[in-house]
Amino acid sequence: MSNGNTALAEKYRNNFLQEVIANVEEGEWVRMCMQCGVCAGSCPLGNAWAHTPQEIFMMIRAGKREEVLTSDSMWMCTSCYNCIVRCPRKLPITHIMHGLAHYAERMGLAPKNQPTRKFALEFWKNLTKTGRVNETSLGVKLYFIDGFVSGIKKGLAALPLGLRMFKTKRLDPMAMISSSGCKGKGDIHKILAKAKAIEDAKFQSKNA
Amino acid sequence: MGDVIATNQTILVVGGGISGISAAIEAAECGKQVILLEKSPSLGGRVSQLHKYFPKLCFPSCGIEINLRRIKANKNLRVITMAEVAKVTGDAGNYSVEVKIAPRFVNEKCTACGDCSNAVESEFDDEFNYGLKQRKGAYLVSNMAYPQRYVIDPRMIGSEDANKAKDACKVGAIDLQMQEESLTINVGAIIWATGWKPYDAKKIQPYGYDRFANVVTNVEFERMADAFGPTGGKILRPSDGKEAKNIAFIQCAGSRDENHLKHCSRICCMASLKQTTYVSEREGKSTVYYIDIRAIDRIDDFYQKVQADENVSFIKSKVANIIEDKDGNPILKGVDTEGYNRYENQHDLVVLATGMEPSIPADAFPMDIKINEEGFIEADESNGAIFAAGCSSDALDVNRAVQQATGAALRAIQVVNKVAGMEG
Ligand SMILES: Cc1cc2nc3c(=O)[nH]c(=O)nc-3n(C[C@H](O)[C@H](O)[C@H](O)COP(=O)(O)OP(=O)(O)OC[C@H]3O[C@@H](n4cnc5c(N)ncnc54)[C@H](O)[C@@H]3O)c2cc1C
Ligand code: SF4
Numbered sequence: 001m002s003n004g005n006t007a008l009a010e011k012y013r014n015n016f017l018q019e020v021i022a023n024v025e026e027g028e029w030v031r032m033c034m035q036c037g038v039c040a041g042s043c044p045l046g047n048a049w050a051h052t053p054q055e056i057f058m059m060i061r062a063g064k065r066e067e068v069l070t071s072d073s074m075w076m077c078t079s080c081y082n083c084i085v086r087c088p089r090k091l092p093i094t095h096i097m098h099g100l101a102h103y104a105e106r107m108g109l110a111p112k113n114q115p116t117r118k119f120a121l122e123f124w125k126n127l128t129k130t131g132r133v134n135e136t137s138l139g140v141k142l143y144f145i146d147g148f149v150s151g152i153k154k155g156l157a158a159l160p161l162g163l164r165m166f167k168t169k170r171l172d173p174m175a176m177i178s179s180s181g182c183k184g185k186g187d188i189h190k191i192l193a194k195a196k197a198i199e200d201a202k203f204q205s206k207n208a
Numbered sequence: 209m210g211d212v213i214a215t216n217q218t219i220l221v222v223g224g225g226i227s228g229i230s231a232a233i234e235a236a237e238c239g240k241q242v243i244l245l246e247k248s249p250s251l252g253g254r255v256s257q258l259h260k261y262f263p264k265l266c267f268p269s270c271g272i273e274i275n276l277r278r279i280k281a282n283k284n285l286r287v288i289t290m291a292e293v294a295k296v297t298g299d300a301g302n303y304s305v306e307v308k309i310a311p312r313f314v315n316e317k318c319t320a321c322g323d324c325s326n327a328v329e330s331e332f333d334d335e336f337n338y339g340l341k342q343r344k345g346a347y348l349v350s351n352m353a354y355p356q357r358y359v360i361d362p363r364m365i366g367s368e369d370a371n372k373a374k375d376a377c378k379v380g381a382i383d384l385q386m387q388e389e390s391l392t393i394n395v396g397a398i399i400w401a402t403g404w405k406p407y408d409a410k411k412i413q414p415y416g417y418d419r420f421a422n423v424v425t426n427v428e429f430e431r432m433a434d435a436f437g438p439t440g441g442k443i444l445r446p447s448d449g450k451e452a453k454n455i456a457f458i459q460c461a462g463s464r465d466e467n468h469l470k471h472c473s474r475i476c477c478m479a480s481l482k483q484t485t486y487v488s489e490r491e492g493k494s495t496v497y498y499i500d501i502r503a504i505d506r507i508d509d510f511y512q513k514v515q516a517d518e519n520v521s522f523i524k525s526k527v528a529n530i531i532e533d534k535d536g537n538p539i540l541k542g543v544d545t546e547g548y549n550r551y552e553n554q555h556d557l558v559v560l561a562t563g564m565e566p567s568i569p570a571d572a573f574p575m576d577i578k579i580n581e582e583g584f585i586e587a588d589e590s591n592g593a594i595f596a597a598g599c600s601s602d603a604l605d606v607n608r609a610v611q612q613a614t615g616a617a618l619r620a621i622q623v624v625n626k627v628a629g630m631e632g
């Protein structure tokens with residue numbers, strides 16, 4: 001993947017905007033931004049990000065490829081859609097944020113320890129393994145995402161909640177070991193493999 | 209209503225704002241027969257509701273007065289108020305126009321003494337002041353109203369108050385039996401000058417115009433600054449009547465926005481720059497929040513003058529939303545574009561620079577006419593001899609509206625000249 005990154009960086013040298021337009025989902029909208037600042041001011045998490053959407057769009061135009069793709073900003077988007085409903089130019093901002101995160105991942109530039117990214121990967125692994133999300137094992141993974149000690153601490157803190165969930169049959173510890181998955185698991189794997197092949201081929205032909 | 213004589217050499221002008229007045233006068237002074245229809249009880253349109261008037265910052269009353277004098281002096285021009293067009297049929301050079309005239313309940317004997325108004329108690333929202341104050345049920349639209357003739361609000365008819373008004377009138381000008389009238393006139397060309405209306409600020413949800421008392425629109429602000437307005441020219445906060453000293457202007461409120469009006473309303477930047485001078489005159493401070501200031505050609509000098517005023521500051525940012533603190537102060541939230549600084553600024557009062565939309569909705573024209581995506585009339589051959597003037601064709605300032613009205617008058621004159629040539 002990082003080889004792909006070098007090739008693409010070379011191909012679109014000095015024109016990161018073109019690269020985004022060609023490869024990022026909804027990326028063609030970036031050029032419509034008029035830098036009014038409404039999205040930046042509307043994001044409820046705005047002050048927790050390094051760069052607001054407004055800034056990200058300006059950075060794309062300014063060719064700041066490395067800074068954008070390694071940024072943790074687009075991973076912070078919670079899909080609240082506040083920016084989308086207010087943007088006077090109707091940019092699908094939320095979708096562009098996710099598109100950029102996805103592209104950064106493909107380029108191998110996404111920040112490795114960003115929690116949303118880690119969770120997204122875990123979620124995907126969990127889901128695609130059996131065709132069904134195993135909430136127990138996903139939950140446990142999430143607890144231990146920052147390491148063993150922190151996981152135990154968090155687990156103990158949440159023990160009363162866990163017990164109550166157990167009592168009301170909302171938590172099945174057996175699912176940790178025996179997870180049956182859904183029928184036609186094999187087919188799901190084939191579908192996903194095919195989808196990936198199509199996407200990769202499309203990407204390759206666009207950037208050949 | 210006396211007889212209205214019109215032929216296919218007559219020019220009909222619909223809408224008695226500055227554009228319609230200008231077109232009508234120009235054509236009448238060229239010797240043409242002109243009928244000017246106005247929907248409200250008085251001529252003048254939205255310009256008469258402005259406090260001052262850019263770029264010279266004079267009062268609009270003097271311009272209107274000159275025009276009224278020209279109207280009174282011209283025997284080719286016939287003005288009919290409270291009149292609307294119901295239907296237009298026919299073609300260029302030969303139109304038949306159905307006109308509906310609403311009852312005023314006051315005839316031409318009225319001397320504008322005001323006795324009827326003093327006699328009644330009923331009050332209604334004052335349209336001239338955008339509902340910021342009440343007016344009596346027997347009223348004169350404004351001091352500058354033309355004709356200088358009182359009106360009885362139809363909602364008062366049948367009440368005790370209506371009789372009080374009638375009894376108070378010494379010259380017998382009040383006729384409570386007046387009915388709506390219809391007439392059909394034959395004309396050769398039509399100038400359509402029905403103007404604009406302010407975009408409905410309630411629709412801009414994050415700015416809370418309908419939730420926060422101290423968020424007003426630019427048209428209301430014109431009235432608030434006017435000596436004959438609801439506050440006698442003092443800029444007072446609607447919530448508590450305190451004088452507003454720290455005023456925010458939000459540009460492009462509902463314009464240049466895919467969720468509202470797509471077009472740039474063109475005059476609201478200038479209107480806000482002008483309104484900062486009202487604030488500075490009263491020793492207040494203005495902050496203008498903008499995407500970019502669109503002050504066109506000669507008007508740029510004006511922008512520079514305002515920029516030099518130390519009581520006016522500019523923040524390049526479209527405000528994201530407004531909240532209100534416990535004292536009713538609006539707090540503006542956003543991020544600026546020069547430095548990406550996050551702000552939460554408290555002000556006494558917020559003025560939304562709302563834009564212009566056509567006064568007639570796209571589906572409500574009484575004739576076939578070509579309109580563009582924004583609802584303004586488009587010049588097109590298929591319109592025959594119906595020509596748009598002023599803000600019914602685009603968002604324009606007075607200067608441009610009047611130029612355009614003169615153009616429309618020339619086109620209409622060409623049509624009726626041709627008719628005359630054929631008949632002569
Ligand atoms: C806040 C603000 C401040 C402004 N300040 C300035 C300024 O300082 N200087 C400047 O140059 N411009 C200014 N403008 C712009 C100015 O108001 C317009 O250019 C002007 O009003 C255009 O005149 P008009 O005759 O085309 O339309 P209008 O003024 O809207 O007149 C239209 C007339 O038609 C009548 N009418 C409507 N429908 C019908 C119907 N169906 N039948 C018959 N009659 C009808 C209306 O009652 C009205 O009298 C300002 C605008 C705003 C919003
Ligand atoms: S709200 Fe839309 S136009 Fe404004 S800065 Fe954000 S993306 Fe750009």
Ligand code: SF4
Nearest residue numbers: 460463473474476477
């Ligand atoms: S004139 Fe100014 S405030 Fe009005 S829509 Fe255009 S840019 Fe915005």
